[in-house]
Amino acid sequence: MKRLLCVALALWGMAAASAGEIEWARAGCHVRSGTGKPCASDRWNNQGAWVDAEGGLHLRLSRMPDGQFACVEVESAKRFGFGRYAFEIRGPIGDADPDVVFGVFMYPPAEVGPDGTNEIDIEIARWGDASAPQVNYTVWNRSHPGNRHAVLRVPDNAVQSSFAFTWQPGVVSWESPLQNGREVVVRGDVADRPQTLVINLWLYRRPEPRSGKEVEFIIKSLGP
Helix, strand or coil, X not given: CCCCCCCXXXXXXXXXXXXXXXXXXXXXXXXXXXXXXXXCCCCECCCCEEECCCCCEEEEEEECCCCCEEEEEEEEEEXXXXXXXXXXXXXXXXXXXXXXXXXXXXXXXXXXXXCCCCCEEEEECCCCCCCCCCEEEEEECCCCCCEEEEEECCCCCCCEEEEEEEXXXXXXXXXXXXXXXXXXXXXXXXXXXXXEEEEEEEECCCCCCCCCCCEEEEEEECCC
């Protein structure tokens, strides 16, 4: 398949369709609620995601009325296949809290594969280590759990940048101005069936950010 399907993930500012649902990319998106992994506080806030009038999808890691933090995650109703997916991300990219993870990734429905397989990730995360690089690119193998990845250290004052990944049969590549021309490509056992797009903001191992403050990221599509 030589022709890449460039998917325009334009984010329209629509009101919530119902509790736990938002209108996004001309289709519905589910906003997670309840409890469960990987959020270390074991809480998901279905009011923590919204779309503004300029098409920015906001995700906020929020302190709830009882003082506990809740994570946030949205998942597309639509599935996406091979193509180039490009986004503008605003938030504490360079000053990433060691215990906060912002992720943008393809995720396999049950019939495509179990958790821990098939994902294609862009994650802003230090995985608990304040000295670690802030950006992670990962492919989870199709046939068995495991992954191949690259990490990218960026300036501490980075608060906005574009990121993109191109998914083709047998290969995934990533692009960002923060790479300074560095090529990042993974070849081999990568996903080959349509998946949902997930965007989340969650806590790694600790039930709240080390700063004790709420954290917000905004993501917009850059179009086809």
